[in-house]
Amino acid sequence: MSQSISVLLADDHVVVRSGLTRLLEQNSDMIVIGKAENGEQAYRLYSESMPDVLVMDVSMPGMGGLEALRRIIGRWPDAKIVMYSMHENTSYAIQSMAAGAMGYVAKSGPTNDLINAVRQASIGESFLSTDMAQKVALHSESSDDDPTRRLTTREFEVFRLLAKGKTVEDIASHLDIGHKTVANYQTSIKQKLAINSPVELVRLAIRYGVIPKA
Template structure:
């Protein structure tokens, strides 16, 4: 990384969000947006062309989504520093992102300065979590509330979310580039870990835990 400039890749499916972020980040000294992506697939493809210092990644994008894109980037580029910038204020999303290798998690509802601080901290190899999320994680561990969702691996979490959203095995297989047999294995494992029996149970569980909207 250059001592002077932190090179940033922005991955978000909303052009207006990307354009606003780009403008705001580049107004700050020492930050430069070198590339933009509108999907997880595109972020994965162009990461290698630019090798940014920090990738600011949304979670909810069409196609494979941010968690899977992050997993692939890190698998190929071990030193990748990915900062999740998401509307999800649910601890489960933050925990899964961090477990999957994210260096930071910032909510879109927070102050913009928090994102700037996060980009700079992550560029220096530190971890940054939005204060609101950090507080929820601390409270959860304080009361000994081990959320059952945390038993899922990041890949199982992503498959679960897609199933709860109504995607079928074909669609999930295509999105995550895994075989239908693998999807079926994940499906079985998820139901066992969460103690669920039917598709309706899965949807209810996902709504109850704020993973999808009811």
């Protein structure tokens, strides 16, 4: 029998981590070797266990999945990471893939999608579910309509946190960067998105599905 695919899970909900463990380990070619509940832990456990594949939620308290993805790929460019998210919105999928993720799977999709994504990632192949691939393709055709595409991964994460009402101090602490750096990102985001106020920023984030409507 071929060697099992070692998987590290990162999700802030213990029920989700348990469910994913059961789902993946039903397959004889997969074994879950660690579980993280936030981005900081995912980064640390990745460095300790060097799994074949990391399955990580996009939105977690503290360092989110996108920031953890950016840092892990920055240190280990060959890391194979599948983002697993409640966000079916294409902005998150596009940002994840642009930052180096091998796959993006919606939590609402078929369970087989995640299994296929892990297998594909383990051999260096990317994976998007059929539904998400179609959305991304359609989104790409009309990419000029979505200004969030102009943001870098780091800018997108700052934009998302600002839209959720986080202060500059909160964001600096979340991302472990200086206040001045966050302020510089804020200025860049406003310029790229042509917005002048926090209200405009929130409206734009809701319009393009970056945050849900209240």
